[in-house]
Amino acid sequence: xxxxxxxxxxxxxxxxxxxxxxxxxxxxxxxxxxxxxxxxxxxxxxxxxxxxxxxxxxxxxxxxxxxxxxxxxxxxxxxxxxxxxxxxxxxxxxxxxxxxxxxxxxxxxxxxxxxxxxxxxxxxxxxxxxxxxxxxxxxxxxxxxxxxxxxxxxxxxxxxxxxxxxxxxxxxxxxxxxxxxxxxxxxxxxxxxxxxxxxxxxxxxxxxxxxxxxxxxxxxxxxxxxxxxxxxxxxxxxxxxxxxxxxxxxxxxxxxxxxxxxxxxxxxxxxxxxxxxxxxxxxxxxxxxxxxxxxxxxxxxxxxxxxxxxxxxxxxxxxxxxxxxxxxxxxxxxxxxxxxxxxxxxxxxxxxxxxxxxxxxxxxxxxxxxxxxxxxxxxxxxxxxxxxxxxxxxxxxxxxxxxxxxxxxxxxxxxxxxxxxxxxxxxxxxxxxxxxxxxxxxxxxxxxxxxxxxxxxxxxxxxxxxxxxxxxxxxxxxxxxxxxxxxxxxxxxxxxxxxxxxxxxxxxxxxxxxxxxxxxxxxxxxxxxxxxxxxxxxxxxxxxxxxxxxxxxxxxxxxxxxxxxx
Numbered sequence: 159x160x161x162x163x164x165x166x167x168x169x170x171x172x173x174x175x176x177x178x179x180x181x182x183x184x185x186x187x188x189x190x191x192x193x194x195x196x197x198x199x200x201x202x203x204x205x206x207x208x209x210x211x212x213x214x215x216x217x218x219x220x221x222x223x224x225x226x227x228x229x230x231x232x233x234x235x236x237x238x239x240x241x242x243x244x245x246x247x248x249x250x251x252x253x254x255x256x257x258x259x260x261x262x263x264x265x266x267x268x269x270x271x272x273x274x275x276x277x278x279x280x281x282x283x284x285x286x287x288x289x290x291x292x293x294x295x296x297x298x299x300x301x302x303x304x305x306x307x308x309x310x311x312x313x314x315x316x317x318x319x320x321x322x323x324x325x326x327x328x329x330x331x332x333x334x335x336x337x338x339x340x341x342x343x344x345x346x347x348x349x350x351x352x353x354x355x356x357x358x359x360x361x362x363x364x365x366x367x368x369x370x371x372x373x374x375x376x377x378x379x380x381x382x383x384x385x386x387x388x389x390x391x392x393x394x395x396x397x398x399x400x401x402x403x404x405x406x407x408x409x410x411x412x413x414x415x416x417x418x419x420x421x422x423x424x425x426x427x428x429x430x431x432x433x434x435x436x437x438x439x440x441x442x443x444x445x446x447x448x449x450x451x452x453x454x455x456x457x458x459x460x461x462x463x464x465x466x467x468x469x470x471x472x473x474x475x476x477x478x479x480x481x482x483x484x485x486x487x488x489x490x491x492x493x494x495x496x497x498x499x500x501x502x503x504x505x506x507x508x509x510x511x512x513x514x515x516x517x518x519x520x521x522x523x524x525x526x527x528x529x530x531x532x533x534x535x536x537x538x539x540x541x542x543x544x545x546x547x548x549x550x551x552x553x554x555x556x557x558x559x560x561x562x563x564x565x566x567x568x569x570x571x572x573x574x575x576x577x578x579x580x581x582x583x584x585x586x587x588x589x590x591x592x593x594x595x596x597x598x599x600x601x602x603x604x605x606x607x608x609x610x611x612x613x614x615x616x617x618x619x620x621x622x623x624x625x626x627x628x629x630x631x632x633x634x635x636x637x638x639x640x641x642x643x644x645x646x647x648x649x650x651x652x653x654x655x656x657x658x659x660x661x662x663x664x665x666x667x668x669x670x671x672x673x674x675x676x677x678x679x680x681x682x683x684x685x686x687x688x689x690x691x692x693x694x695x696x697x698x699x700x701x702x703x704x705x706x707x708x709x710x711x712x713x714x715x716x717x718x719x720x721x722x723x724x
Contacts, residue, residue, distance in 0.1 A: 176236035179311035184228035192372045219347035224372045226341035254373040255300035267649040273380035402498035405715025410708040411676040415559035416627045423634035424569030428454045428662040440609040443617035455663035457636045458696040461648040465635040466514040469696035482650045492700045506548040507566035542567045574604035578611030598641030627671040634661040663694045680723040
């Protein structure tokens, strides 16, 4: 029989070969798109000493688990009708292809943190990661296979459709049962292999590892966790307890003329700071500051949004997430205490974490778009140096202190070479664009140059504060993998490599502030801890930002063990 032309009338007589199409789509998503990851996984297992039968069993179990999930998904979608299958199949494929590109190109792990970063909609940062390679990847692995799949999924089948409806549902139930069986068997095999050969911590689910290692389960699980946490977070937001109301805070010495500057870096690793022992002199200006104290610290998470959620909260106000789940935040941040103490707050950001800025509760804030559009910026590149005039203006508006300035830098976020002027490109060659295949040396050179520029920006800011009673606190939201097995950051905390949580924690006090003996004693204790080689954590920021200003709480509002100045 000749094919029926795809006229509107003929199209209505077509019956989708939905079950076959669902199976083909599941096979493509689970096995074809994950082929590079499966190969890399096999190589890693071999290098780790796994024997042939062991790594083959592990790969088969992991691939089986992903295939089972894909089958459950696509077969279910096929039962909702032809249009649903075709549209949802296209969305699943294109998003999975895009995710696979970043997994292969940048060796990232797609998880909750990455999904959060994508949904943060920082357009400037997002554009830097787009290039013609992604377009080609989408065309070859997404659009072309989709066209072939659509042609396969919609084809003419003469006869009475109602007669075949029950058998198709019966076949669908059989397939779903088989997929469930495959899922349980693969899950058991994955758990067995993990217990026998990987020595995983009990809190980390082996199946969760598989879910975050392959598409589409990685971005689907991240998306579902994001949706669930946004829904519950919206309900919890107005129920957050306020430490300023729960506890009392007192000033051991008056703070009327004190200015606090909190600098939130981006992606800065403590092991790439010269003042903390790095072989390159990436911090020549800050290293010369006699009243500066620096710690090697650990971030509370691996992505900007997640770290900003937990890094300024009392540890007692955070319920750690188990496995791959994010933390649950039950308390407001340290800024509410400063507000209770009468501090005004102004915030200036080269990023777009509007939710965090709202929770800071500033009296005035200005984001990147407004800063760059300022007449003083002209046609300048959107670099962190543009924050310096904003700091000057804020100090001018609040000459008498009891004032806090919060700066959110772009710091060393990839693409690193776009974070500093060319005059700061001390180490070359650099990685200059996303379409370039960069070596580890080029990536590190670019990264270190961005740290060098950050040193200049912070040092310039300190010059505006030397004649005031001022405390500056600098830390980064998270670290970064730079050719250390994984690139970038945002790997789920349970499996994140250590470099993604390496951050500095730096305190600087002006001479006028240290002229007060109460503040000087607190800062001396801070210096003693650093000299003794103590390390720090984001969880100590709440207590230390208050404690280093000699603020005390007699009823438990500040945990002594977390106060680095005690």
